[in-house]
Every structure is written in C-alpha cells, then in structure tokens.
Amino acid sequence: MNIASHTIWVSSQDTDLVNRLGKLLRSRPEYTLRPVNGTGAIPRPDTPLHTTAVIAVPACAPDRLPDFVKRMTGETDGIPLIVLAPQGTNRENQALAAGALEYLEDDEALEKTLPMALRHALSGSRQAGMCPEHAGMAQQMARTGSWHMDGNRQVTWSEGMYQLLDCRPEDLTGFESLRNYIHPDDRNTFDQANRATLDQGWPLDFEYRILRRNGEVRHMHIRRHVEMDYAGQLVCAHGIARDITAQKYYERTLEQRDNVLHAVSRAVGLFLRDQDISTGAGGVLQALGLSLGCDACLLLGNHRESPNLPGTTEHQWLAEPLQTSAKEHASLQLDRLPRWQERLGAGKGVMGQTRNFPARERDVLASNGISSVLAVPVFVDGNWWGTLCALHFRNEREWQPTEAESLAVAAEIMGNAILRERMQQKLVAANAAAEQAFRDAEEANKAKSRFLANMSHEIRTPISGIIGLAEMTITTGLKPEQRNNLDMIRDAAKSLLALVNDVLDISKIEADKMTLSTGDFDLVPALERMVQPFQAQARHKGLAMDMRIDEDVPRRVHGDEERLGQIMRNLLSNAVKFTDAGHVDISVESGASNKDRFSVIFRVADTGMGIPADKQDTIFDSFSQLESPKGKLHQGTGLGLAITSELVALMHGDITVSSVQGRGSLFTFEIWFSQPASSHDKAPAQAEILPSLMNLRLLLAEDNPLNQKFLTHFLTMFGHTVVLAHNGAEALEALRNEKEPFDLILMDVQMPEMDGLETARAIRKGKARTTHRNTPIIALTAYAMKGDRERILASGMDDYVSKPVDMKKLSNAISRLVQAARKPTGHACALPRRTMPRTKSTAATPNSSPLDMAALTERFQGNTELLVEILELFLREAHEKGEQLNEAQQAHDAAGLAKALHSISNMVSHVHALDIMNESRQLERWATQGRMDLACSGLQGLRQRFNRVVEAVRLHLAKLRK
Numbered sequence: 001m002n003i004a005s006h007t008i009w010v011s012s013q014d015t016d017l018v019n020r021l022g023k024l025l026r027s028r029p030e031y032t033l034r035p036v037n038g039t040g041a042i043p044r045p046d047t048p049l050h051t052t053a054v055i056a057v058p059a060c061a062p063d064r065l066p067d068f069v070k071r072m073t074g075e076t077d078g079i080p081l082i083v084l085a086p087q088g089t090n091r092e093n094q095a096l097a098a099g100a101l102e103y104l105e106d107d108e109a110l111e112k113t114l115p116m117a118l119r120h121a122l123s124g125s126r127q128a129g130m131c132p133e134h135a136g137m138a139q140q141m142a143r144t145g146s147w148h149m150d151g152n153r154q155v156t157w158s159e160g161m162y163q164l165l166d167c168r169p170e171d172l173t174g175f176e177s178l179r180n181y182i183h184p185d186d187r188n189t190f191d192q193a194n195r196a197t198l199d200q201g202w203p204l205d206f207e208y209r210i211l212r213r214n215g216e217v218r219h220m221h222i223r224r225h226v227e228m229d230y231a232g233q234l235v236c237a238h239g240i241a242r243d244i245t246a247q248k249y250y251e252r253t254l255e256q257r258d259n260v261l262h263a264v265s266r267a268v269g270l271f272l273r274d275q276d277i278s279t280g281a282g283g284v285l286q287a288l289g290l291s292l293g294c295d296a297c298l299l300l301g302n303h304r305e306s307p308n309l310p311g312t313t314e315h316q317w318l319a320e321p322l323q324t325s326a327k328e329h330a331s332l333q334l335d336r337l338p339r340w341q342e343r344l345g346a347g348k349g350v351m352g353q354t355r356n357f358p359a360r361e362r363d364v365l366a367s368n369g370i371s372s373v374l375a376v377p378v379f380v381d382g383n384w385w386g387t388l389c390a391l392h393f394r395n396e397r398e399w400q401p402t403e404a405e406s407l408a409v410a411a412e413i414m415g416n417a418i419l420r421e422r423m424q425q426k427l428v429a430a431n432a433a434a435e436q437a438f439r440d441a442e443e444a445n446k447a448k449s450r451f452l453a454n455m456s457h458e459i460r461t462p463i464s465g466i467i468g469l470a471e472m473t474i475t476t477g478l479k480p481e482q483r484n485n486l487d488m489i490r491d492a493a494k495s496l497l498a499l500v501n502d503v504l505d506i507s508k509i510e511a512d513k514m515t516l517s518t519g520d521f522d523l524v525p526a527l528e529r530m531v532q533p534f535q536a537q538a539r540h541k542g543l544a545m546d547m548r549i550d551e552d553v554p555r556r557v558h559g560d561e562e563r564l565g566q567i568m569r570n571l572l573s574n575a576v577k578f579t580d581a582g583h584v585d586i587s588v589e590s591g592a593s594n595k596d597r598f599s600v601i602f603r604v605a606d607t608g609m610g611i612p613a614d615k616q617d618t619i620f621d622s623f624s625q626l627e628s629p630k631g632k633l634h635q636g637t638g639l640g641l642a643i644t645s646e647l648v649a650l651m652h653g654d655i656t657v658s659s660v661q662g663r664g665s666l667f668t669f670e671i672w673f674s675q676p677a678s679s680h681d682k683a684p685a686q687a688e689i690l691p692s693l694m695n696l697r698l699l700l701a702e703d704n705p706l707n708q709k710f711l712t713h714f715l716t717m718f719g720h721t722v723v724l725a726h727n728g729a730e731a732l733e734a735l736r737n738e739k740e741p742f743d744l745i746l747m748d749v750q751m752p753e754m755d756g757l758e759t760a761r762a763i764r765k766g767k768a769r770t771t772h773r774n775t776p777i778i779a780l781t782a783y784a785m786k787g788d789r790e791r792i793l794a795s796g797m798d799d800y801v802s803k804p805v806d807m808k809k810l811s812n813a814i815s816r817l818v819q820a821a822r823k824p825t826g827h828a829c830a831l832p833r834r835t836m837p838r839t840k841s842t843a844a845t846p847n848s849s850p851l852d853m854a855a856l857t858e859r860f861q862g863n864t865e866l867l868v869e870i871l872e873l874f875l876r877e878a879h880e881k882g883e884q885l886n887e888a889q890q891a892h893d894a895a896g897l898a899k900a901l902h903s904i905s906n907m908v909s910h911v912h913a914l915d916i917m918n919e920s921r922q923l924e925r926w927a928t929q930g931r932m933d934l935a936c937s938g939l940q941g942l943r944q945r946f947n948r949v950v951e952a953v954r955l956h957l958a959k960l961r962k
Contacts, residue, residue: 006122011036011072012057012084017106021055024111031118053080053121065091069098073227080121097203099227143243149175149198151235164220164243166212183209183217193222198237201228207244219248253400256291260406263287264413278315280417285317288410292374292403294390295319299378299414300334301386310334310341310387332373332389336364340375345384349376349408351399372397374404378411380418388414458902459500461704464803466493468710469870485536492533494806516560516650520676523557523588523600524549530568531586537576544583552590553600557673563647564671568602570640571667575606582607582664596675599653605666611659619657620645644669696720696743696818701731701759702780703751705873707805711746714807728754728762735768742775743818746810747797749781756781757795764796776817780805870911871957877907878950882943889936897935898927904946913949916942 008031010018018035025031036054054076058068065085072081082102083095092103102117104110145161155175162169165181172178175194182190186208196202204224209217221242227235266287281299289297301314313331334340339361340350351374354365365373375389388411390403430437470490531547538545568586575584584606591599611619620641648655648669655669698720702708708724715722723738725731728751735742745763749756756779766773779792779800792800798817801810881903888896901924908916919942926935 006030006118007032007034007052008118009034009036009052009054009079010057011054013059014057017057017084021114024114028115053082053118055082055084057084062089062091065089066094066098069095069100070227073099082117082121097201145241147175147239147241149234149237149239151233153198153234161241164218164241165210166214166216181210181212183211185209193224197224197226198234201226201232201234218243219245253402256293256400257402257406259291260288260403261409263291264406264410281315281414282317284410284414285315288407289317289319289390292390292407294374294397295393296391298332298389298391299386300332300389302384310344314386331368332370332375332387332391333364333368334387337361344375344377344387347377347379347384349374349404351375351404353396353398355396369393371395372399374399374407376404376408376411378415378418380415380422385415385418458899461707461803462902462905463493463497463500464805465704465706465710466496468707468714468805488533488536491529492536494533516563518558518560518674520556520558521561522555523553524555526561526565527568527586527588530565531572534569534572534576534584538584541576541580543576543579543581545585546583547586548588550587550589553588554590554598554673556676557600558676559651559671559673563651567644567647567669567671568604570644571604574640575604575608575665579606579608579664591670597672598675599670599672601668601670603666603668605664607664610661610663611657611665612661616657616659620655696814697723697740698814699723699725699731699734699738699742699745701725701728701746701751701756702748703727704748705877706870707748707780707803709869709873711805718811727751728756728759731759732762732768735763735772741772744814745775745777747777747779749779749792756797757791760795760797776820778810778813778817868957868960871953871960874907874911874953875950875957877903878946878953881907882946885939885943889939892932894927894930894932894935897932898924901927901935904942908946908949911949911953916945916949919945 008025010021010033012018012035018033022033025033054072056068056072058065060068062085065083069081069083072083080101081099082104083100084104084106085091085095087105087107089105095103101121104113104117143160143164145164146158147161148156153175155172157169157172161172165172165178167181175198179187179190189206189208193204193206193208197204203226204222207219207221209219211217221244222239224237224239226237229235263284266284285297285299289295296319297317298313299315300310301312303309334344339358343350353372354362354370357365370391370393372392372395373389374391375387377384378386378388388407390407467490470486470493473486527547527549531545535545572584572586584604587603587605589601591601593599645655648671651671653669653671655667657665657667659665696719698715700708700711700715700722702711702724703726712722712724723734723742725734728747731745731747732754735745747756747760751759754762760777760779762768763772763775763777776799777797779797780803781788781792781800789800799813801813881900884896885900885904887893888900901920905917905920905924908914908920919938923935923938923942926932926938
C-alpha cells in the first residue's frame with residue numbers, strides 16, 4: 001500500500017526558524033522539511049500520492065509583502081504557497097490577494113495553525129493532481145464546477161460546470177455566455193462581480209441563482225481568484241461554483257418553521273391576554289397566514305347539534321388581494337368530504353395539492369377555487385370540535401412536514417383556548433353564588449381535615465393491634481432469639497407508624513407548619529434503634545448491613561431525635577428496597593463546630609441499582625420515583641426523599657447524593673445540634689422507669705376488639721383490675737353504677753354513639769358521679785393531625801398515649817397520674833442495651849400454604865388460651881367483613897369498599913396471611929382512588945384466597961380446642 005508523503009520546502013534565510021519548524025513537524029512523519037538552496041526551481045512531485053508545498057518567509061518590509069508573494073508565486077509555478085510572516089505584520093488580505101494560499105504569523109499559535117495550513121494546502125494540491133476524468137467525477141459528485149481564464153480572457157470550463165448549468169460545451173463560448181444562465185433578478189449582481197474581479201482584481205465570494213434549460217432555479221455559491229500583473233492587467237483568473245440549492249431549501253424550511261413557531265408563540269400570548277376565542281382568533285389566524293405565506297386561514301366549527309359533523313366558518317383571515325372576494329373563496333365544504341371527516345375525527349391531518357386528490361374530492365376543492373390545502377383537527381376536551389386549515393387559491397403549494405406540525409400545535413392551543421372559554425363561562429355563571437362557594441370551600445377544608453384524621457385513626461388502629469400482639473407474645477415464655485425477633489417486629493411496626501406520619505408531614509411542609517421538638521438524647525443508642533428494624537429486611541434479601549460511628553462523634557446531643565430517625569428510616573428504606581445484592585453501610589462522623597453548635601455528618605451507602613444522572617437533580621422532588629431495571633415503579637408515594645430534604649433543611653443542614661447507575665448510591669447529609677443541658681453521657685444501661693403501682697381499678701373505654709384484648713391482657717398482667725366499656729355511653733353508665741371508685745380511666749377518642757372527647761367533657765361536668773369528676777383520664781388516640789393534642793386536653797383529659805400503644809409509655813402515664821394523687825414511690829428497672837450486629841446473608845423459604853400456622857403458634861407460645869380467643873374473634877369478624885365487602889361492591893360504593901378491604905387487611909395481618917394482606921391493601925388503594933374497575937376486578941380472587949384462610953383458621957382452631 002502506498003502512503004502519501006509530502007515535501008515541504010522552506011524559503012527562509014533564518015536557519016533558527018527552519019530548525020524550529022522542523023521540531024514542530026517532527027511528530028508528523030508524513031511531512032519532509034527541506035530548505036530551498038539558491039534560486040533553482042522547486043522539483044515537481046513524481047506521483048499523485050506525493051505532494052509539495054512551499055513555506056515562504058518574507059525578509060522585506062511589510063508594505064513590500066505583495067511584491068514578495070507575487071515573485072514567489074511565479075517561482076513556485078503553481079505549487080501551494082504558505083506565507084509565514086513575522087508576528088504583528090497583519091498583511092493577510094494583501095498576501096492572499098497576491099496569490100498566497102495560506103497566511104500565517106510566527107506567534108504562539110503556530111504549533112496549531114501550521115499543520116492546519118499544510119493540510120489545506122496539500123488537499124488542494126492533491127485535487128489539482130487528479131487526472132481530468134477523476135477531477136470531473138469528483139466535481140460531479142460534489143455538485144461543483146470550475147473555470148480558468150487566461151490573460152487573453154479565453155475560458156476553459158470544467159465538466160462540472162456543464163453539469164451544473166445543464167448545457168452542452170458549445171453553449172458556453174466565452175465568459176459573457178455564462179450570463180444567459182443567470183437568473184434575471186441576479187444579473188445585475190453578476191455584472192458587478194465581473195467588474196470587481198476581472199477588471200479590478202478583487203477576489204470575491206458571493207451567491208446567485210441560475211436558470212437551467214428545464215426552467216429549474218438553482219442556487220450557486222461562487223468563489224473567484226484573480227492574478228494581475230504590475231500594470232494591473234489580467235494574468236489569469238480561477239472560479240469555483242457550488243450548487244447550494246439543498247442548503248437554501250433547508251434554510252428556507254427552517255426559516256419558515258421559525259416563522260410559524262413565532263406565530264404559534266404569538267397565539268399563546270394572545271390567548272393568555274384575551275378572555276375568549278372570539279377576540280383572539282383573528283390575530284392568530286393572521287399571524288399563521290402570513291408566516292405560512294398562504295392565501296387564507298380558516299377556523300371551521302362543527303355543528304352544535306351533531307358535533308361530529310363539520311359546520312361553518314367560525315373565524316377567517318384572507319390575504320390582501322382576496323379580501324374583496326371573501327365570500328367566493330373562503331369556504332372548504334368539509335360536509336362534502338367524508339374521507340376527510342373520518343381522518344380529522346381520528347386526529348389526523350390532510351394536506352396536498354388539489355390535482356393529487358381523488359376525483360370527487362378534487363371537484364369539491366376546485367369548485368371553491370382551492371389549489372392547495374393543509375387542514376388539521378381542533379380538539380376540545382378530547383372531542384373533535386372543528387378544523388384549522390390553510391388554503392392557496394392563486395397557485396399550488398408544496399407543504400412541508402414542519403408546517404403541518406406547527407399548524408397542529410396552533411390547533412391544540414386554539415382547542416385549549418376554547419376549553420378555557422367554556423370554563424370561564426361556567427365560572428362567570430358561578431360567581432353569583434360566590435359567597436356560598438366560599439362557605440362550601442371552608443366546609444370542604446374542614447372535611448379534608450376530618451378525613452385525614454379519620455384515615456389516620458383507621459391506619460393506626462391495625463398497627464396498634466400488631467404492636468399489641470407482639471407485646472403480648474413477648475410476655476410469654478420465649479427463647480432469647482425469639483424475644484429478639486419479636487422486639488424487631490415491634491420496632492418495625494413502630495417504623496411503619498412513622499411512615500404513616502410521612503403522609504401527614506408533607507402537608508405540614510407545604511403549609512410551612514413543620515416544627516421541631518428538640519431535647520437532649522444519646523446519639524449512639526438512638527442510631528442503633530433507628531437502624532435495627534431494617535436488619536431483618538436486609539437479612540431476608542441476603543444483604544450485609546453495617547454501621548460505623550467515629551469515636552469523636554458526641555455521644556449526647558440536643559436536637560430532634562424523632563426527626564433524625566425519620567430521615568434515617570427514609571434513607572435506609574430506600575437503600576434496602578433498591579439493593580438486590582451486596583451491602584448497605586452507615587457511617588457517622590463529626591462535622592464543623594460553631595460556638596455552642598456542632599454538626600454531625602451521616603452517610604448511607606448501598607450497592608443497589610443506582611440513580612440515572614438525569615434523575616439526580618429531581619430525586620428530592622415530591623412524588624419523584626425511580627423505575628426498576630424491568631421498567632416498573634417500586635411501591636411508595638415518592639414523598640420520602642422530599643420530606644427528608646425538608647427535614648434536613650429544617651435542622652440547618654443539607655443533603656446530597658452521588659450515584660453511578662448499576663453500582664449504587666451514596667446519600668450524605670449534615671445536620672446541626674446544640675450542646676446538651678448536661679454534658680455527661682447517659683449511662684448506656686439506663687432504661688425507662690416502669691411503675692411500681694399495682695392493683696389499680698381501671699376503666700377501659702375501647703370499641704375495637706383487638707385493642708380490648710391486648711390492653712386487657714397487659715393491664716391484667718401488670719396486676720390491675722380492668723372494667724371494659726365499648727363506648728362512651730357505657731363508660732358513663734359504668735361510672736354511675738360501680739360501687740367501688742376507679743383509680744384511672746383509659747378513653748379511646750373515636751368510638752360509636754359517644755366519642756371519647758364528649759365522654760370526658762361529661763365526666764368533668766359531673767354527669768357520671770360527682771366523685772368521679774377529678775378521676776385521671778388518659779386518651780388513647782390514633783389521631784396525628786395538627787390541633788389534636790389541644791382538643792384532647794381541652795376536653796378535660798389529663799394525658800394521652802398514641803396508638804399503637806407502647807405499654808411502657810402507657811404504664812408510665814398511669815403511674816405518673818396516679819402518683820400525682822397518691823404520691824407513691826417507684827423503682828428503676830434496668831433493661832439491657834442492644835447492640836447492632838452485622839447482618840448475615842440468609843435465604844427466604846417460600847410457603848405455598850394460605851396460612852403459616854407454625855409461625856402463628858410460635859407467636860403465642862406459652863399462651864394457647866389467648867391464641868384461641870384471637871382466632872375465634874377472627875372468625876366472627878370474617879363473616880361480618882365479608883358481608884360488608886359484598887354490599888359495597890353491589891352498591892358500587894368506593895368508600896365502603898375501601899373500608900371493608902381495610903378491615904380485611906387488618907384481620908389477615910393478625911393471622912400472618914401476609915400475601916392476602918398485601919393483595920387487599922392494593923385493592924383498597926384502588927378503591928380509595930375511585931378506580932372501581934381495577935378494585936372490583938381483583939375481588940373474586942381475593943374472596944377465594946380469603947375464604948381459604950378462614951377455613952384454615954377454622955380447622956386450626958378445632959385442633960387447638962381438642
């Protein structure tokens with residue numbers, strides 16, 4: 001294979017410069033640098049693959065540079081000439097006009113500009129070295145042509161010129177004959193160019209149009225170079241012509257598209273300013289018509305009685321020459337074009353020239369004087385409202401796809417404007433009842449608050465059952481490992497309760513009403529409690545989880561422990577959810593300090609799916625979720641990270657994320673704490689104080705059977721006597737009839753017949769007995785909305801404990817209130833400190849049975865009697881909830897169906913039927929969203945699986961009774 005080589009001759013008296021040029025080209029083996037010795041002629045290349053160029057370094061004054069270049073051009077005899085002038089010469093135009101192919105200056109950029117100049121010069125040399133046949137073929141492929149004129153003004157035309165002009169060699173005699181092919185409108189420009197180049201010697205670069213024999217107009221880009229002698233006489237001239245018709249076409253297309261888009265933009269502005277379509281349509285149609293260059297723009301509306309049938313012209317714009325004959329031409333008669341109606345009604349456009357349509361359609365268009373048409377549908381609120389069309393009457397028009405797309409955008413804007421007009425008309429009609437509407441809005445806001453409160457109660461109640469049953473099972477005889485597992489179940493349920501609060505938190509954040517509840521706490525044990533519930537999830541997925549806390553991290557801080565836990569739960573939940581293999585690591589280290597404040601830096605890293613780069617900027621936005629590799633969204637509200645970001649900011653910190661898709665993510669957040677009131681660390685083995693009070697008489701007002709069961713169980717186990725009331729009315733009756741007074745009342749807030757707040761007010765007013773007016777009352781509430789605490793205390797209750805009920809907190813509250821009256825003593829009960837071991841990989845064993853009775857029995861080990869009671873209660877509830885489910889489905893009652901499904905989810909969770917619980921919750925979400933078609937479609941399968949669970953419970957209960 002032959003490799004192209006180039007000889008570069010350097011004409012310079014400065015040997016240092018020659019050596020420096022050699023060093024610059026040393027890394028380019030294709031170039032061979034040789035100095036010019038004496039004044040001999042420079043050898044011509046011997047093969048087409050070997051080319052030559054000359055670098056000439058002038059040793060004259062700058063004003064003599066043109067003479068130097070002309071002399072070198074004669075000596076090099078057509079070899080490409082590159083002038084390398086001293087820095088600051090600034091004679092580029094004179095050098096190029098005198099014949100140099102390239103002009104450089106010896107400056108700092110020479111290392112880059114020299115190779116570029118050589119490539120340009122040598123590429124031209126290679127083209128000049130082609131044989132005529134190859135050169136002509138190259139010009140034809142490049143749609144270029146060239147000519148050469150000698151001193152006698154004799155012109156030699158290339159084959160490419162004949163191809164460009166579509167003429168024969170005998171048609172081009174002299175240079176004047178070229179004028180016959182110039183477009184009449186451009187001949188004056190052509191004549192001026194000839195005088196400037198051939199008479200005055202100026203190199204020119206310009207454009208003009210030509211007319212080919214078939215009448216086709218083509219656009220040409222022309223470059224000319226002229227050589228004159230010292231007397232100003234023509235020596236020779238060269239010219240190159242390039243067909244740029246396609247380029248001009250695309251330029252016009254883009255310009256026209258921009259014009260149409262500008263008109264569409266104007267339409268948006270008009271409709272934003274104007275109140276209705278009637279005042280804005282005329283200006284929009286005019287802008288569209290002018291930008292499209294058409295004769296008319298029409299907005300046609302369908303019949304009001306038959307919306308799918310085209311009607312009459314609603315608005316129109318006509319070009320100036322046609323305005324006097326508007327009635328004759330401004331019509332399309334779509335009612336006579338059934339195929340067009342079908343296409344437009346399906347959301348498709350129609351465009352073309354009249355002569356290209358079918359005969360029947362051609363007759364309709366011709367009868368209206370239309371030569372070209374572009375029509376797109378206008379949809380309003382999903383229905384075909386009418387048609388937007390552009391028409392040509394005087395000549396045919398070749399429509400461009402960009403024009404059709406832009407007109408479709410304009411039609412969509414008009415449809416939105418029409419829809420807005422309709423909505424505004426409805427709004428105007430409703431203004432007469434504005435005062436009532438305002439009251440309705442206030443009532444709706446109150447209803448929303450009540451709904452959120454009720455939903456909070458409904459969600460917290462089953463969580464209370466889970467935690468309560470876990471607490472009950474913990475009190476039975478268990479092995480240490482079993483107790484540890486149940487501790488994690490209880491803690492995980494508490495984490496679930498915190499997640500329920502996330503839904504309420506986002507509304508607080510949006511209302512700027514989120515506040516912090518700060519206090520002193522031990523940071524390390526708190527972090528261990530936050531991380532521990534996620535170990536079981538990680539172990540189930542086969543993930544390793546580890547936490548590292550630097551020694552210099554303060555052990556005791558002043559801040560909001562609950563909000564810090566909320567941040568950690570959100571990040572760890574995502575880390576475990578989006579990681580299928582590998583590990584999740586948590587690290588904690590000291591940050592900055594400032595007087596009485598200091599920061600702590602937390603990092604949560606995983607080896608999961610990672611976050612795409614284009615999603616990282618929006619990952620902290622509300623409702624932002626990622627897709628799994630299979631293209632499905634992971635379950636969740638998409639609020640976790642938005643809440644996390646807001647909470648970090650509320651704690652005067654910031655949070656960042658760095659991630660590589662497919663390799664994992666790292667979330668880093670820094671939050672600020674204050675110095676604690678006491679600088680010493682709390683003893684790690686210190687625990688909460690449990691009450692020593694025993695044998696209290698307690699009145700429990702609670703309507704939920706599961707809550708009744710586990711509260712009675714624990715309170716009795718603690719040595720108390722419990723009297724049960726199912727609602728407030730029964731509680732008042734018990735207070736009136738019981739001969740022995742009660743030491744304390746436990747009052748559920750939401751109960752049928754008479755709720756807890758009303759009952760408490762009645763007790764404080766003496767409607768039970770005067771002796772009970774000051775009996776301590778503790779509220780048991782699942783409410784979590786702003787203002788609930790104030791309402792509870794305002795009703796006369798002394799304290800409250802949130803559901804799910806933590807028995808330690810409840811016992812402390814009982815002890816605290818009773819001690820206020822009796823002033824008894826208590827004792828401290830030390831609980832062992834839990835550490836967080838590194839999780840190990842374990843594999844989950846699938847269970848195809850509808851009910852895991854072994855796991856259910858283990859939960860109640862040592863208390864078979866309690867398990868029997870729970871299962872009997874389940875069977876009674878199952879029949880009732882099944883009937884409610886059927887009634888809600890038959891009545892197509894979405895709220896009732898959601899309530900029934902919610903109850904079933906709670907029931908099956910108590911018997912460990914987790915698959916059915918998840919299925920029921922999904923159907924409940926659909927019903928809550930009003931998507932009854934989806935909810936009802938899954939009911940048949942849910943009933944079958946729920947009935948199998950009921951039957952399995954019935955069989956297991958029979959075995960236990962034997």
